[in-house]
Amino acid sequence: MPSIAGASGQKIDRAAIDERVAEVRERIGVARRRAGRGDDTVALVAVTKGRTVAEVEAVIEAAVADIGENTVQEAGPKAEAVGPGRCRWHFLGHLQRNKVAAALRFADMVQSVDSTRLAEELSRRAEQQGRLVPCLIEVNVSGEETKYGVSPEELPELAQRVTGLPGLGLQGLMTVAPWGDLDSARSVFAGLRVLGEHLVSRGLPVRHLSMGMSDDYEVAVEEGSTMVRIGTAIFGTRKH
Numbered sequence: 669m670p671s672i673a674g675a676s677g678q679k680i681d682r683a684a685i686d687e688r689v690a691e692v693r694e695r696i697g698v699a700r701r702r703a704g705r706g707d708d709t710v711a712l713v714a715v716t717k718g719r720t721v722a723e724v725e726a727v728i729e730a731a732v733a734d735i736g737e738n739t740v741q742e743a744g745p746k747a748e749a750v751g752p753g754r755c756r757w758h759f760l761g762h763l764q765r766n767k768v769a770a771a772l773r774f775a776d777m778v779q780s781v782d783s784t785r786l787a788e789e790l791s792r793r794a795e796q797q798g799r800l801v802p803c804l805i806e807v808n809v810s811g812e813e814t815k816y817g818v819s820p821e822e823l824p825e826l827a828q829r830v831t832g833l834p835g836l837g838l839q840g841l842m843t844v845a846p847w848g849d850l851d852s853a854r855s856v857f858a859g860l861r862v863l864g865e866h867l868v869s870r871g872l873p874v875r876h877l878s879m880g881m882s883d884d885y886e887v888a889v890e891e892g893s894t895m896v897r898i899g900t901a902i903f904g905t906r907k908h
Contacts, residue, residue: 680720680722680723680725680726682726682729682730684904685723685726685727685730685902685903686730688901688902688903688904689712689714689727689730689731689732689902690730691901692712692885692898692901692902693712695885695886696710696712696885696886696889696896698886699885699886699887699889699890700889702890703889703890703891703892705889705892708894709894710889710893710894710895710896711734711876711894711895711896712732712734712896712898713734713735713736713758713760713878713895713896713897713898714727714732714734714735714736714898714899714902714903715736715737715738715760715881715897715898715899716735716736716737716746716899716903717736717737717738717739717742717899717906718742718906719899719903719906721746721749721750723903724746724750725750727902727903728750728754728755732755732902733755733756734755734756734758734895735755735756735757735758736757736758736759736760736779736897737757737758737759737760737761738759738760738761739761740759740763740767740770740771743757743759743771743774743775744770744773744774747773747774748774756776756777757774757775757776757777758775758776758777758778758779758897759771759775759777759778759779759780760779760780760842760897761780762780762782762816763778763780763781763786765785765786765789768786768789768790768793769793772790772793772794772797772799772801775801776802777801777802777803777804777839778790778801778802778803778804779803779804779806779842779878780804780806780816780817780842781803781804781805781806781826781830782805782806782816782817782818783818783826784826784829787803787826787829787830787833787836788833790803790833790835790836791833791834791835791836792835793835794834794835794836795834795835799835800835800836800837801835801836801837802837802839803830803836803837803838803839804838804839804840804841804842804876804878805818805823805826805827805830805838805840805841805842806818806841806842806843806844807819807820807823807841807842807843807860807863808820808843809843809845809856809859809860809863810843810844810845810846810852810856812846815844817842817843817844820859820863823841823863823867824866824867824870827867827872828870828872831872831873837873838872838873839873839874839875839876840864840873840874840875840876840877840878840894841860841863841864841867841874841876841877841878842877842878842879843856843857843860843878843879844879844881845857845879845880845881845884845888847883848883850884850887853884853887853888854887854890854891856879857877857879857880857884857887857888857891857892857893858891858892860877860879860891861877861891861892864877864892875894876894876895877892877893877894877895878893878894878895878896878897879891879893879895879896880893880896880897881896881897881898881899882898882899882900882901882902883900885898885901
């Protein structure tokens with residue numbers, strides 16, 4: 669099936685998406701081997717912000733099991749349209765506490781925990797649902813004012829707090845690097861890896877380092893990423 673129809677009759681090129689997914693996976697593998705990581709697994713999260721349900725369906729058909737979204741308003745209807753059990757939904761964007769209940773209707777993992785108050789609200793809502801919600805703490809390693817995330821200095825206290833909250837399962841850390849500067853990106857990714865190592869030395873769980881996007885994911889893999897978040901490299905540039 670070379671293409672499928674999206675909303676408004678838009679044609680989605682399935683073959684192109686299949687090829688791009690395969691290329692991203694191949695480049696992940698090359699970067700992993702270049703770093704001497706052997707058979708370490710790197711999860712591919714397809715970021716579908718601004719994409720149609722048909723595009724989400726196409727990437728799932730390309731054997732991508734993890735889908736990432738940035739807003740509750742956009743993700744909720746997509747998850748409902750796709751249906752349960754087809755993929756794992758990751759919430760990636762800044763999450764307001766008054767949107768937590770809505771986010772947990774679809775999110776299998778929350779990657780953007782950045783405060784004690786948000787963690788406590790996630791815990792409360794997860795307990796109400798009888799769930800254990802996997803989560804990552806977002807860290808602003810670069811210190812950019814335009815980025816969300818806890819500072820490296822505040823991370824140990826927040827990580828300790830999250831591990832003590834019922835209904836939450838801390839699985840690691842997430843960060844976003846400066847765009848367009850691979851040297852700066854490498855420094856940020858290496859910094860997150862070191863922060864993760866410090867938490868592990870204190871007995872805290874760091875299974876995942878979610879770092880790397882379409883323009884820098886190979887560098888992220890070289891620096892230890894276990895989860896990359898890819899949109900443009902799979903779907904092409906958004907037209908809106």
